[in-house]
Amino acid sequence: MLRKTLSLLCALALFAWSSAVCASPKDDPSHAKVKAYFNRLVADAGDHGAELRLFLNLMPKGGDLHQHFTGTTYAETYLDFIKKENCWINKRDFSVILRWPKDSKEYNNPDYQKTLPDTLSVDKLRSDNKMLSDFFMVWSDKDFYNHYHDQTAPDVQFFGTFANFSTILKYDGALYIEGLKILKNRAQLENVQYIEQMFVSPGYKVTNPDFDAQARSAVASGNIAQLRSVFQNFIQNVVKPDPNFAKGMSSYNDRVKSCADAVNDDTFTLRFQSYVSRNDSPAEVFSALYTAFCEADKSDLVVGVNIVNAENAPTAMSDYSLHMQMFRYMKELFPGVKTSMHAGELTIGMVRPEELTFHITDAVMVAQADRIGHGVDIGYEVKAPELLSLMRDKKIAVEINLTSNDFILGVKNGEHPFRLYLDHGVPVVLTSDDEGVSRNNLTDDYLNMVQRYGITYDRLREIAANSIRYSFLNEKEKQRQLAILDKRFADFEARIAKMIATTSKH
Ligand SMILES: [Zn+2]
Known part of the structure; x- marks a missing residue:
């Protein structure tokens, strides 16, 4: 716990320096030419989809901070x-x-x-x-x-x-390594150098109907002190004494270590988020969440914790406030562990209108999330102005998943809050979510972003750099990745400048 807390303090001290070094594009002739070329392609009324795809495919993208292993693997x-x-x-x-x-x-x-x-x-x-x-x-x-x-x-x-x-x-655990190698190869082909992946769920969870009843009753009556005592007793009397808890955690950490060792090298870095399913019973969510925080606290390879699965499903909806209290409690126990939370992956018609009004707000203000995944229903949230200010001031980034939001929610173009976050100064990262299910890749979503929202080259570079800046890497690793990204951008711009010089049109 101490180790991750100290690294958190270092991160705060170094943040300003890292922003200054890597946010400003290089002042060289290639950069100016590439910037003018890209901005012209975007501004032209004609369809430059293929040319933009070529550009974006070769462009360094930094990291992908919202990727599920199982959903990213193609059928x-x-x-x-x-x-x-x-x-x-x-x-x-x-x-x-x-x-x-x-x-x-x-x-x-x-x-x-x-x-x-x-x-x-x-x-x-x-x-x-x-x-x-x-x-x-x-x-x-x-x-x-x-x-x-x-x-x-x-x-x-x-x-x-x-x-x-x-x-x-599950039939053959060795397939995980094989799958990760395939995903690494795909990432490198589209110039992604870092993946922060929701890989496998924690090594332990347990059912307990008594806990379910007590926790739900305490949260329904608003008795948070009582809820926290239910949490504490459950950890002390059920989770910690269970031999499967320590066993599960250690087998989880062994697995992530062997998988990371098989793919990490000087050119590519993989880190993991542990996660719980929001549609499990309260005892399962809580015991898995405690395990996930312990795993993340113990391992440098597990850099964060998340909550996943369909947010509009009945259990996810009815236990939402309870889940937020669970995360808040864990953040207090493990202040050095980062969390990214799927929140606001909802839209009108999926749930009752009043249920669209608080999920992102509570993930940030109650659960103390360090990043938000999706954040689509922001326009419906009653505290949206205060929430946007808070996300901007505390640098709580939002992970934008354009393709999956389009398919699952039917939210796209001007209805999508991409610009809303950008215009309010909230840090934005572009992420892929589930390429295998959606049958796309990260470049495809970069193209979507550029074509839909007409962003400038400076903004594009900033969004790519955000994927390292707002990752959960420790500060030293972040600096190394940002330096790699800078070098890759210099090489990319030189290559594109050469391409432009050899075509008559430009
Ligand atoms: Zn997701």
């Missing part, structure tokens, strides 16, 4: 994993059918599949275009708008995909 990769493990697909619902465990005598029984109804090998699925197309529509958002079919609601479609992913990953 094609999951099929590779299923085939590699000699497992099958269920013909009826495209779920994974596992083979017997590797250490069982049945594992190599060639007749095993025959005993199962409706199974399909990956090769067979891939040889049938119709079925393969249907598979992608279940495992991702692919073709959602291209077919007339019995329409699922977009949020149900999106969040429903995740149930498929964990089965095969």
Whole structure:
């Protein structure tokens, strides 16, 4: 706890210096040419989509601070994993059918599949275009708008995909490393140098109906002192004495270490956020949250804690205030641990209007979040002016996910609060969320941002630098990453300036 608290104090001291060094673009001829070229492309009335994509694809983007491992992995990769493990697909619902465990005598029984109804090998699925197309529509958002079919609601479609992913990953833990290497390669191809990833959930959680009843009753009556005593007793009497708690935490930290060791090098850095599911029972959320904070406090690789899953689901909505109190309590126990919280991933029509009025506010003002994920419903929040000022003054960045907000919420263009945050001086980072489900990449969202909001080159560079500046890296690592980003921008600008010089039009 002490170690992370001290690094927090150092971070405050060094923040101003890092902003001064890296916010100002270099004053060289290439920079001026590239800036003029980009601003002209954006300002031109003509469609420069392809030219802008080329530019943005090659442009260094710093980090991706909001990425879920399972949702970022493409369905094609999951099929590779299923085939590699000699497992099958269920013909009826495209779920994974596992083979017997590797250490069982049945594992190599060639007749095993025959005993199962409706199974399909990956090769067979891939040889049938119709079925393969249907598979992608279940495992991702692919073709959602291209077919007339019995329409699922977009949020149900999106969040429903995740149930498929964990089965095969849990079957063979080595697949995590393979998946991370694929994501690293993809990141490097689009010039991303750092990922802060929601990777796997904490190593421990427990159900406890008594805790659920007591915690919900205390928060409903507004008795926060009583709630905190319920929290304290649960940690002392249930979580800490359970041998599975220490065991789970240590296996979690072993896993993140082996995974980080397999992908980190001088050119690429991966760090993790531990996270809880907002649709679990209160005891599960609380025990997992305590574990997540302990994990983050103990490991330099786990740089933050998050809360995930559909915010409009019944449990997430009814326990929202309780979750905020849980986070606040943990922040007091572990002041050095950073939190980013999915909050305000909602819009009108999804929930009752009064339920759109406080989620981001409470994540910042009650739960003390260090960053906000999504923040889409800000326009409905009753304390929006005070919240925006607070986020600006305390440098609480908002992670903008344009593609997933468009699909899940139907919020885009002028309805999206991207400009609202920018105009109020709130630090903005552009993030990908779930590239595999959404079937896009970070460059695609940079293109969306530029085409929709017409931002300048200076602003673009600032947003890229924000992805390191507002990351949860310690200050020394942040400085190293910012220096790398600066160097990459210098190389990029020299390359683009050369390209411009060889074309007649520019
Ligand atoms: Zn997310």
